[in-house]
Amino acid sequence: MTIDLTGKVVAVTGASRGIGAAIAEAFAHAGASVACMATSEANAAKTRDAIVAAGGKAAAFAVNVADEDSVKAAFTAAESELGPIAILVNNAGITRDGLMMRMKSDDWDSVLAVNLKGAYLCTQAVMKSMMKARWGRIINISSVIGQHGAAGQANYAASKAGLLGLTMSTAKELGSRGITCNAIAPGFIETDMTHDLGEDFKTYVQNTAPAGRLGTPEDIAAPVLFLASEPASYITGQTLTVDGGLFL
Numbered sequence: 001m002t003i004d005l006t007g008k009v010v011a012v013t014g015a016s017r018g019i020g021a022a023i024a025e026a027f028a029h030a031g032a033s034v035a036c037m038a039t040s041e042a043n044a045a046k047t048r049d050a051i052v053a054a055g056g057k058a059a060a061f062a063v064n065v066a067d068e069d070s071v072k073a074a075f076t077a078a079e080s081e082l083g084p085i086a087i088l089v090n091n092a093g094i095t096r097d098g099l100m101m102r103m104k105s106d107d108w109d110s111v112l113a114v115n116l117k118g119a120y121l122c123t124q125a126v127m128k129s130m131m132k133a134r135w136g137r138i139i140n141i142s143s144v145i146g147q148h149g150a151a152g153q154a155n156y157a158a159s160k161a162g163l164l165g166l167t168m169s170t171a172k173e174l175g176s177r178g179i180t181c182n183a184i185a186p187g188f189i190e191t192d193m194t195h196d197l198g199e200d201f202k203t204y205v206q207n208t209a210p211a212g213r214l215g216t217p218e219d220i221a222a223p224v225l226f227l228a229s230e231p232a233s234y235i236t237g238q239t240l241t242v243d244g245g246l247f248l
Helices: 018-029 041-053 066-081 104-135 144-147 154-175 193-199 199-209 217-227
Strands: 009-013 033-038 057-062 087-090 136-142 177-185 241-244
Touching: 009 066, 009 104, 009 144, 018 033, 018 041, 018 057, 018 066, 018 087, 018 217, 033 041, 033 066, 033 177, 041 057, 041 066, 041 199, 057 066, 066 104, 104 136, 104 154, 104 177, 136 154, 136 217, 144 177, 144 241, 217 241
Parallel strands: 009 033, 009 087, 033 057, 087 136, 136 177, 177 241
Antiparallel strands: none
16 A cells, blocks of 8 residues: 655654654655654754655754743744644653662653653644644554553653553544544664663564564554554554564
């Protein structure tokens, strides 16, 4: 199935590298104009430049997703340059791992602020234009850690589990306006975030997951693209786990 999103504008947060960059590039390949958003314009520009070099259309924007004013400014600038945002991918995320008994409040607060509050603020920023168009797609990038938990990641697990509740509530609030909201829960993907897990853990995943390997950013970009497409218009409020079968 070929997905054609020509004429659609998509905003991807955390678009500077890894999963976010792969998602942004997949949307551009499908014909969409892409607002690449990252913590600095220079970082976002890396993905923008790759898209433009491949013949796509994209622009770069700096945003602190945990800050309401920054979000409003970034999305206003994106819509001014590219047009109304029809598709939002809430991908921005951070980790501040540590055992809960020693976890600092700042580490809890920062992870919840970026991973969960950030998705709420960005969703709020695009709702009006989507509702006016009576069409929209919102895809939240959660994690298998949000479904199963993990020792040493209470803050990350809570933020990613919270995204699942936000996904369902958003789907219920906006469904009558032709807007869907779904979540992807990636397993262990070969990115900078998983680079420090160690070879023993990677070997465990390879030996345990039926797929026999860690995932790639492109393994996540493909289902995100599908959920943004017209054929997925009757799918909303759902979480798609993409983990190679690791948690079967």
